[in-house]
Amino acid sequence: YWRQPEIKKTKTVCTYCGVGCSFEMWTRDRHILKVQPVVEAPVNGISTCIKGKFAWDFVNSPKRLTTPLIREQGRFREASWDEALSLVARRLLEIRDEHGPDTIGFIGSSKASNEEAYLTQKIARLIIGTNSVDNSSRYCQNPATKGLFRTVGYGGDAGTIADIEQAELVILVGSNLAENHPVIAAKVKAAKKLRGQKLLVLDPRKNEMAERADLFIRPKTSTDMVWASALARYILDNGLADREFLESQVNQVEEYRKSLEPFTLEFAEEVTRIPKAQLIEAAEMIGQAESVCLLWAMGITQHSHGADTSTALSNLLLVSGNYGKPGTGGYPMRGHNNVQGASDFGCLKNMYPGYEKVSDEKTRAKWAQAWGVEPERLSLEVGSDNFQMVQDADTHKIRAMFIIGEETAFADANTTNVHKGFEELEFMVVQDIFVSRTAEFADVILPACPSVEKEGTFTNTERRIQRFYPAMPPLGDSRPDWQILTELAARMGHDWGYAHPSQIMDEVAGIADIFAGVNYERLEGWKSQCWPVRADGTDTPLLYTDGFHTDDGKAVLFPLEWKEPDEAQDSEYDLMLDNGRMLEHFQGTNQTGRSPAIDDLVPNWFVEVSPELATERGIEDGSWVKVTSRRGSVELRAVVTDRVAGTTLFMPIHQGKPGINHLTGEHHDPVVNTPAYKETAVRIELM
Ligand code: SF4
DSSP, X not given: OOOOOOOEEEEEEOSSBTTOOEEEEEEXXXXXXXXXXXXXXXXXXXXXXXXXXXXXXGGGOTTSOOSOEEEETTEEEEOOHHHHHHHHHHHHHHHHHHHOGGGEEEEOOSSSOHHHHHHHHHIIIIIIOOOOEEOGGGGTTHHHHHHHHHHTSOSSOSSOHHHHHHOSEEEEESOOHHHHSHHHHHHHHHHHHHHOOEEEEEOSSOOHHHHHOSEEEOOOTTOHHHHHHHHHHHHXXXXXXXXXXXXXXXXXXXXXHHHTTTOOHHXXXXXXXXXXXXXXXXXXXXHHOSOEEEEEOHHHHSSTTHHHHHHHHHHHHHHTTOSSSTTOEEEEOOOBTTHHHHHHTTOSSSEETTTEETTOHHHHHHHHHXXXXXXXXSOOSOOOOHHHHHHHHTTTSSOEEEEESOOHHHHSSSHHHHHHHHHHOSEEEEXXXXXXXXXXXXXXEEEBOOGGGSOEEEEOTTSEEEEEOOSSOOSXXXXXXXXXXXXXXXXXTOOOOOOSHHHHHHHHHTTOGGGTTOOTTTTSTTOEEESSOOTTSOOOSSOOXXXXXXXXXXXXXXXXXXXXXXXXXXXXXXXXXEEEOOSSXXXXXXXXXXXXHHHTTSOOOEEEEOHHHHHHHTOOTTOEEEEEESSOEEEEEEEEOTTSOTTEEEEESSOOSSOGGGTOOSOEETTTTEEOTTOEEEEEEEO
């Protein structure tokens, strides 16, 4: 008699947003029977959102890549692993030897594991000899990280999701928390209802959390640095600052106070269009709260001065004494499940794993010794980031790219130019689970595995490292990314011999200080650790309890000047286009779009138009409209809603051909090279 195979229960970690929910996945062979939340899960307990619960069908999609592909005469043909990896190794080494190491760029995946991020940068730095390695944080939270580095020293969230829950006041700025980080939003909603936690929301769009806020403020887009600085000035001028904290733990207080002179309430009202009374109300809420957590996201960072605005937000927290105590701190909300880990483990142009500077000779010597080479083999030059690599492809400064699990051809700004750049590359490798829009430009496509077919660790938005385990074997001839990268390195003369990802983690822990006490045993099952982790295994859920991560242990109030956004409305492009995610989908929909249960729920692509603008332009709910920027046009249906106001439009980032980044431009934050996706001037026409 035939007997049904046993049900297998596997602990896994969600591969969508940065909340880092974990749960049991129940499978029978390759069939996912259900996702079962459990009380032991450190972040979410018995909660999940729709994506974590239902958006897994993509792992069995018939469109999954199951064998390597090589482009020949303009078409892809199947190839063996031996042929594909030999070709990749040979071409990368040829281009390095002929044109130099810095003509090759690597984009690591913010969805792959920490161990895989480590190997990506190890190949770039050790084998190729370039620091040109990056990940998708360039497109989202790099400005936030910069703001935190400038003021408090670590780029990660200052505390944990439990701190957010226990804060007296939560401030959401440019963050659609209910759709982008739903499980954290659920905790804030519960804290508000059960404990009376106060909620202050500042956002040009009236999202779900704005509807629930004690105070909802709609600033003019791209002016957040001004209101944040004006509130800080009001707090300092009106006896609401934490004087003792400022005197004992913060540097540059007087310089900063002087820099705030222009930021009067009147100036802020004029620039931000926030009524003075609302500015005072917000400042009083912050100044009088015992503990404040401030959460921000792409609504702040994807601007031409997102790093400065992020710095201004952290300054505001310092002035009000909101670091280093339970229920306080700055929390940039990470988007991808492992965008934190991809940065932590070294997919950055200027940092080795653990945020150790590539330009520092002592640091270089340490890494060279650990990797068994002379220091001169490792470059001291800061490399190119994602944005620069794509720009430089067009001029042949970059000649080859290796992109792992990132949808750059859809997600980078001004995709028309991105595609032109890709076409100019001499050689392009894409490692992914599908033939993504980016993979269509590749010379070689290497079939990788999703998380449920491999083992490793992810790090969530609160710096929490968690293990995930294989629920099923790799599909077809696909392989875990860490195995592909290990095999590729061997073909380039570096036989690292990793047989299990735990060996990779052990290697990192032996070199990078902030991971000193991390190992797979301490992360077994539902256990987790928040970095930095000391050698004895003690981790640090709440940062800055005994000083800041700076040379003298003091935080820095960082003076700033107000700068206008790079792209503005004019008579031809008289509207501003905002954009963001929807609850059901993730990024370019490579996964959620292949999960029918999810995809069927979501309407086609649309643009939100305010009731007042719709009346003025004769647009009705459901009208076909054409939206045109200085880069291109898209056609889609209008949704008339008061979620947006005045001349601001909103579009989801997920769907559409050619997609929203056909409209966005290359203007960017010069401090971090993050494109100003949210500063796109457009016009709208009825079709
Ligand atoms: Fe996954 Fe984020 Fe939803 Fe949690 S909140 S289940 S991590 S998408």
